[in-house]
Every structure is written in C-alpha cells, then in structure tokens.
Amino acid sequence: MSWEGHLSGLLVGFVFALAFKTSIAKPVRYDWENDHYDDLQDPFLQQFDEEGNFIESPKEELHTTDSSLEVHYSFKNKDP
Template sequence: FRLVALSLIVVFIYGSMLWYIFPVKEGMSWEGHLAGFITGLFLAKVVKAHIPKTTKFDWEKDDYNEDDDLFLQHFDENGNFRELPKDDAEVNEETLKINYIYKDNVDNKSSEV
C-alpha cells in the first residue's frame, strides 16, 4: 500500500509539471511553456553533470582478506575490541637521515670588508 501511495504522489508531482505545458486558462501562451520545456530537455541532455565514479575501498574489493587488515586484528571473534600488545602491532617507521653540508663562501666575506 505504501509503494502505491508513493507512486501516486510521484505521478501527481511530475504530472503537474507536464500539465502546465498546455494552456489551462484562456489567453495563456502555451507556446512559451512548450518552448521552455523543449529547451530544458535539450540543455539537460547537452550540459550533463559529470558524475565521478565512486572509489572502492579496500574491503569492497574481491581480493580482500580480513586476516591481513591491521584494523580488524584489534577485534576478537565476538566483535569486542581488544588492544594489541606493542610487540604484536606492526610498526612501519622509517628513519630519515638528513645530511647537511655547509660551505663557506670566502669570496663574499672578503668583498664585504
């Protein structure tokens, strides 16, 4: 019953949009309404909005393995959160070594004096 009611509401709303293309009062210009309707359809077809594809998350892919997911390893078989011990948790830390080389510019010091 709810689906039929929803369908009738949709027909009522969209039907009223189409109904006013044609004149409802004497002296009303139906040509202007029809031209606006056709122009709207034409512009809707020509100037389409670009809808980007939705990105798939890792868990939505076919080759997803729950055992490899670091986040899901925090949960037990009943779905309860458990803190992983420090040595079990994989830590991906890369050490970055920066080597600075300073060169004194001897020419600039002698010209300033």
C-alpha cells in the same frame, strides 16, 4: 499558464541537459569489496576479537630526544 510556456520550458530543459551534460562518476570500490581481500591482514580489523569487541592496544610512550627546542620567557613588571 499557456502551453507555449510549458513548451519553452521543455525545450530549454533539453538544451540545458545537453549543454551541461556530465559523465556519471563510477562508485569507489573499497579494498574489502575486492575478491582478493584478506580480512586477517587488515590492521583495522585486527583491533577486534571474534565477537566484534574492541581490543585496546597499549598506549605508546612518546620519547623525545630533540634538545634543539629552547623556550625564552620574558616577564613584565606590573606598574603600580
């Protein structure tokens, strides 16, 4: 390859870098990275004991009182 091809690639690269320039996004700071974070108040961390073992919470029973749901079945007879 000639030096002209390399030079044109360099110039086009600089032009594209300036034309398609985007700002760098700031990294997301999570709650636990802040100074005022209290891990005793975190509902997720309350699921673990002092050794880091998971503590299962009792399963909540679903109680439905909505009686507005109606189901209508239609049966088709088999043709012989």
